[in-house]
Amino acid sequence: MTERTWQKSLKWLLGFWLAGVTAAALLWAPAAAGFQGHSFRIVFFHVPQAWVAVLAFCVNLVASLRYLRGRKPLDDVRATTAARLGLLFAVLATITGSIFAKIEWGMFWNWDPRETSIVILLLIYAAYFALRQAVADEERRAALAAAYAIFAFVTMPFLIFVVPRVYASLHPNLVEAARGAVRFKMDPAMRMVLLGALAGFSGLFAWLYTLEVRVARVMAARRAKEEA
């Protein structure tokens, strides 16, 4: 199999996988105890979206570090692309989260620690792009954005791990729930769908990410050609 057809079949596989996960989440997964009606089904989309937002933040970190070490424009493209997708998924996670919160807890927004974390992640992404917009020189823009992203990454764990413990969380703790420890017990079928969705959304991120990087690479090549 050539690389092209291999990529193409991967793309189809991803499509089928996501379709399957969506169907399973809405139709197959059994109703979870302790939730209003079918509201819990949004979890199969909300949790993977939040996960991808964080994953993108990590990809951005790696690309930023690599840029500062090697100063290759492509690494800057990688960092920006990851940030753009991260922003998108953070927005999606915020929207799905507040729909769920409205149904479950009666309010769209509660300043629950995890809600606060995603808002700060959103603010960091927004600040990242505001900074990029404000620097005209390409090399300097890339370096400053990378430095900001790395610095921001370092402060994030404090938010996620240190600060939230100050308050109690309304959020269902999925990790402990998966171990069957608290509040609601996760059904094996439910866990399977959730893991499938996590894999599917990660694949979706990987596909969008490589696609955008490829486009940027082609455009850079064309610009170099025009200049020569």
Added chain:
Amino acid sequence: MVTVRFRDVAKRFGGQRVLAGVSGELRPGRVLVVAGPNGSGKSTFLNILAGLLRPSRGDVQYLEDDRVLDQEDWYPTLGVAAPDMALYEELTAFENLQLFARLRGVHAHDHAALLEELGLAAAHHHKPLGAFSSGMKQRVKLAQAVLHRPSVLLLDEPSANLDEDGHRRVAGLVTRLRSEAAIAVATNDPREMAWGDASIDLAG
């Protein structure tokens, strides 16, 4: 003795090309004149030579006895005076020199003698720069550029804002320093161009 070698240095600002592949060398004891009309990238080029701006393409190397210096090691050997570079207006001429001498670890330097060599009368040494004319500021800037006896000297329009007397003094300074430093002068002034042993024309 430090030699500066630059290869295929190019710079783009927001998709606009300001500098297209310049190569050459700055050698000790020589004056390189960088010429070209306004907007041809003279200042950009000097900024890249100084390591203050990253080129979009190409590189700059500082060589001491064929050893390549890190930026950290070449900054102490470098003196720069340029129109887009100012000193502290709320400090006096003397305090400015004192500050830069302290930052560069230069002790026992005669700031007053250097200021006088550049034609700044003693009466002005202890006045804040904010009250100076642009010609007087230019003289203090030049003093700042050379007080640590740099082995590479980059001068961007060194006699800008200077009168006839000022121009003569800058010429004297270049003559005094050319034996011990590699000098680059970006200029359009024919009198300054005459100082050069070699030249680069950025227009063509």
Added chain:
Amino acid sequence: MHRSTLLAESLAVLGKEVASELRRRVALNAIGLFAVTTLVAVAYQIGPYGLAEQDRPFLLSALLWIILFFAATAGLSRVFVKEEDAHTAKALRLAARPLAVLYGKLLFNLLLLLALEAIIVPLYCALMGFAVKSVGGLVLVMVAGGAAFAVTSTFVAAIIARASGSNALFAILALPLLLPLLVAVIAGTRAAAGSPELLAVFPALRAVVSLGGVTMVTAILLFPVVWRD
């Protein structure tokens, strides 16, 4: 080539900042006026009796830090922005080591913040009737919080100085980075207000100190990139 030590260079930068500030007073005026104005507005509107008893420690701690935070954002970015505005950054970049610039300017911002706290906190306590049970605890939180605050704001100031539209950008970039710190210092201030035990502020203090330490190390590693590029 003779060179100065890092310490001497840092102190030279600090000395330059102090001398300039004493002559121009731009940052002092900006921060001081902002803080006093907000303090007066808050004290006039709320005063010592405007809050229910059970809400007081929490709301008063939060309000105090909001006043300090906004006053600080009005002035802390000046250390780097003024160098770019006045075109003096280039000369400094060539003459001083990046870390000397960072240390000098960080110390200057820390001094500014501590001066701000020394004036505003007693005034606030008096005007708002904010009774602090552990003064030692409050001082610890203020000093550690001020230091951690200075690190992040100085680093962000260095970044935005090299971009256009600086002042709005400072708030945009600094806010998400300072929020965890704000939550921790507010918790610490509340603990100092509520308990005479010095130990009560320690959980919050631990978060503040570790956050300050980690950001300081990161700033040291990244600053040369921000300053030179």
